[in-house]
Amino acid sequence: MRIVSSVAAMPRLAQKWRRAGARIGFVPTMGYLHAGHLSLVQEARKRVGKSGKVVLSIYVNPTQFAPTEDLANYPRDLKRDLKRCRATGVDVVFTPGDAEMYPGKATGEYSTYVVEEKLSQSMEGAARPMHFRGVTTVVAKLLNIVLPDVAVFGAKDWQQAAIIKRMVADLNFPVKIIVAPTLREPDGLAMSSRNKYLNAEQRAQAVILFHALQAARAAVKRKAITAARLKKDLLEFITAAPQARLDYVEFFDSHTLRPVQLVEPGTQMALAAFIGKTRLIDNGPL
Ligand code: AMP
Numbered sequence: 001m002r003i004v005s006s007v008a009a010m011p012r013l014a015q016k017w018r019r020a021g022a023r024i025g026f027v028p029t030m031g032y033l034h035a036g037h038l039s040l041v042q043e044a045r046k047r048v049g050k051s052g053k054v055v056l057s058i059y060v061n062p063t064q065f066a067p068t069e070d071l072a073n074y075p076r077d078l079k080r081d082l083k084r085c086r087a088t089g090v091d092v093v094f095t096p097g098d099a100e101m102y103p104g105k106a107t108g109e110y111s112t113y114v115v116e117e118k119l120s121q122s123m124e125g126a127a128r129p130m131h132f133r134g135v136t137t138v139v140a141k142l143l144n145i146v147l148p149d150v151a152v153f154g155a156k157d158w159q160q161a162a163i164i165k166r167m168v169a170d171l172n173f174p175v176k177i178i179v180a181p182t183l184r185e186p187d188g189l190a191m192s193s194r195n196k197y198l199n200a201e202q203r204a205q206a207v208i209l210f211h212a213l214q215a216a217r218a219a220v221k222r223k224a225i226t227a228a229r230l231k232k233d234l235l236e237f238i239t240a241a242p243q244a245r246l247d248y249v250e251f252f253d254s255h256t257l258r259p260v261q262l263v264e265p266g267t268q269m270a271l272a273a274f275i276g277k278t279r280l281i282d283n284g285p286l
Contacts, residue, residue: 001085002092007100007145013092014055014147023052026148026175028139031058032075032193033084036183040152041088043180047150055146056085057094059101063113064134075196094146101141114140114171116163119257123250123270124159124281135160136167143173151175156182156190158270158283162257182284184210190282197278205241206275209282212237212249216269220286224264227251238273247272247279254285 025044065071120132153161188210238246254268270283
């Protein structure tokens with residue numbers, strides 16, 4: 001396994017592979033890798049085959065964090081990440097630095113961003129203004145640097161995956177986007193690097209997000225229910241966990257992200273909740 005941190009060296013390597021006929025699979029991450037990330041690596045490997053190359057990037061992208069968010073405290077453990085990548089058959093771990101990713105940013109000379117204007121308005125985009133501008137910008141840059149044939153994203157960040165697919169279609173990026181399922185802890189909590197922030201009591205209560213999804217699933221199975229009604233019920237449901245505070249819950253079409261009035265089996269649900277000070281998200285089809 002190679003570790004590449006130079007932004008100039010990465011595309012040279014990718015071009016060399018491409019000339020030799022190897023397909024490139026790419027998994028962008030912010031590190032602190034868990035089994036969910038590694039399942040994306042396995043999906044990438046499946047797509048490019050044994051003779052293909054799998055690149056995993058580890059980059060905590062500053063432009064997708066608001067000044068009030070957890071950029072400085074975001075969990076990092078490169079040594080452990082590299083061990084996990086090696087064990088999962090990653091070919092190259094790409095670990096660029098801020099100075100190379102955003103040249104001139106510190107002195108105000110960096111001035112180009114990629115903005116998706118529609119799908120990014122709701123949910124995470126409404127709760128975290130500028131977040132998706134940072135995501136689309138860094139993913140566009142990473143795609144130009146790594147030059148993959150396929151890139152794999154997690155369903156855990158459903159809205160993000162939808163926005164990336166739209167960006168790639170709208171801007172003609174020659175890459176196929178794959179969305180792989182959310183991996184969960186045995187009790188149902190979606191795996192996330194941010195779960196590390198939770199103390200024991202909070203960890204026990206964090207499963208409320210998953211339980212809310214299950215409760216909504218059970219409710220719509222009995223009969224279709226208005227989004228307004230179900231939002232009220234779920235707000236109550238989540239408030240029962242003393243450490244939990246619902247940020248939003250939305251019901252929408254899984255492809256267009258358009259909100260629905262009437263929730264029925266197949267409607268996509270997404271929610272964000274604070275557990276203590278930690279903000280967690282989850283989603284799934286009902
Ligand atoms: P992150 O490091 O949180 O930016 O995530 C990097 C990629 O891993 C994104 O495409 C996420 O959607 C995906 N991911 C994060 N958590 C999970 C999970 N529990 N299951 C599957 N994919 C995940």
